[in-house]
């Protein structure tokens with residue numbers, strides 16, 4: 001079976017490897033860089049910048065305590081250069097891994113037709129096609145929009161901007177604010193509505209008051225015009241470099257004549273990642289939805305399996321989400337009701353020196369006291385991203401708070417989750 005996959009990001013690369021391992025003859029087409037947004041512009045770049053920020057913040061803290069005498073200066077050009085070099089190295093590994101799995105990689109822009117894809121004037125016929133073309137930043141039609149940067153140009157700064165105005169209210173706006181404020185910029189976030197409207201109120205308050213305490217968050221503000229040196233808003237003028245983080249738009253133009261798309265251009269798929277065309281599947285950001293790398297990978301695997309004749313469905317329950325800041329902010333929320341409890345984070349690796357400032361994070365959980373079922377966990381700590389990925393698996397597999405009675409942690413850790421679970425377990429026992 002000839003399978004063509006368009007897009008070498010998280011969804012497309014994973015789909016290609018899976019299908020090749022299942023015996024398909026796979027050609028993967030990528031117009032820009034293998035690894036897509038996650039490696040080259042998004043998750044990993046944010047992670048790289050955040051590592052620099054953490055070092056700077058640790059320096060400030062230790063200097064304040066008189067432990068070290070240092071005043072770090074950021075060379076942003078070197079930061080960008082280091083990230084580009086590291087990314088290039090990782091990209092080499094991913095490319096090798098993909099080829100090793102038997103995938104034929106073709107670099108170029110895919111023009112998609114019925115039954116074949118054309119790249120650089122060569123045709124690649126397909127029996128099945130997987131579209132994994134991702135998404136791009138949404139650019140509103142605001143006057144002066146050409147002056148604004150998006151995450152795609154994040155490494156183009158030659159130095160840390162003195163003042164930065166971030167337009168947007170979601171995860172990316174929050175992460176960029178944490179990075180540049182941590183590097184020394186005076187940061188404003190302009191939200192058309194409410195800041196982080198999907199996030200739990202207590203968690204959001206911790207983010208705004210502690211993790212972004214130097215950032216000015218303005219809600220219910222309209223940006224009327226963007227200038228080279230700032231913005232005019234419904235509340236007046238603000239000076240600074242402008243950064244747009246107002247959402248993503250699915251990259252479906254290459255295929256929208258062959259498959260049905262929704263209002264925002266997202267390719268419409270069912271749980272098997274099948275589109276309206278019987279031989280075409282789609283996966284990742286191009287189908288809209290949650291928009292994270294693990295979800296894109298899961299969808300890629302499901303698309304690959306179904307294209308190879310193996311029935312498979314995506315499962316969007318218990319997806320852990322996170323925001324990269326000084327401490328990771330992570331959460332799994334089933335939307336079910338439960339009794340809530342919360343405790344401060346523990347002092348431990350990467351949080352010991354936050355104890356004196358009461359900045360060790362917090363963990364919040366809600367549990368059904370009748371059954372012991374965990375309805376949600378939200379945690380801010382250096383380890384929350386790892387802990388919550390495993391907790392999501394336990395929750396999905398139906399573990400209740402009692403299943404953790406014999407849990408033995410590795411010490412020291414900043415994970416407050418199991419402490420809260422124990423509290424709930426003993427509380428439920430007493431109640432019975």
Ligand SMILES: Cc1cc2nc3c(=O)[nH]c(=O)nc-3n(C[C@H](O)[C@H](O)[C@H](O)COP(=O)(O)OP(=O)(O)OC[C@H]3O[C@@H](n4cnc5c(N)ncnc54)[C@H](O)[C@@H]3O)c2cc1C
Nearest residue numbers: 007009010011031036037038042110134284285291292293
């Ligand atoms: C700043 C930022 C931070 C993020 N941080 C996180 C995070 O911490 N954790 C997380 O899980 N997710 C994060 N995400 C989201 C994550 O990056 C995406 O959900 C994920 O990369 C989507 O993968 P994808 O394969 O669907 O799309 P993409 O990675 O966008 O890949 C699509 C690929 O298709 C190629 N392409 C497009 N059109 C064509 C064509 N016609 N021919 C050939 N190739 C084509 C593109 O060049 C691209 O390489 C972040 C996103 C951003 C922007």
